Amino acid sequence: GAVVSQHPSRVICKSGTSVKIECRSLDFQATTMFWYRQFPKQSLMLMATSNEGSKATYEQGVEKDKFLINHASLTLSTLTVTSAHPEDSSFYICSAVRDRGTNTQYFGPGTRLTVL
Amino acid sequence: AQSVTQPDIHITVSEGASLELRCNYSYGATPYLFWYVQSPGQGLQLLLKYFSGDTLVQGIKGFEAEFKRSQSSFNLRKPSVHWSDAAEYFCAVGALTGGGNKLTFGTGTQLKVEL
16 A cells, blocks of 8 residues: 555646646545655755645745645645746655654655756 | 765665665654665655664565664665665655654665676
């Protein structure tokens, strides 16, 4: 168990458009999900914490109006990159907490976003 | 604030040789510790975790890690490396209480396996 999926796996869009990325926990319910961004050959940078039924908590320096997060159900969180620009091109990874008592996060396969 | 240091950016080992990846953490309270592996273009897969009990933790794919509180370390080991182990390895620390379930990741160690 503990499978997390992301859709799409890869997306290319034009500058100025918005892109939505879905993160689903397939075999468990997750009240908390996280969104990370990873630049080439670097570690993961936490962008925000997504809590079901409440507003997301953003890390310092992350624009909440640009990266919209919605955690509408216990198995789905979405990240929308609004008015995307080339500098938003990156690898976006989500994770979901299954074992809340031990903070164990299970990660999705990631979404490669390229903004032209 | 918690932090994780992975001193080795790159490590190359021969197939069949033993492996140890270093991880040092800094955290004021009792930490949760994790090792994840990432293949190119993929998400992270949990190898093992420590949160209490036996300080030697067994994980998947033949990996193990030992928590040493006195050294603030959680090094990952494997007795015999396979070519398929070539990947990026991340150590992470999480809070036992509070912290909102957040994890802090190290910068990663890129493992190359020579045949």
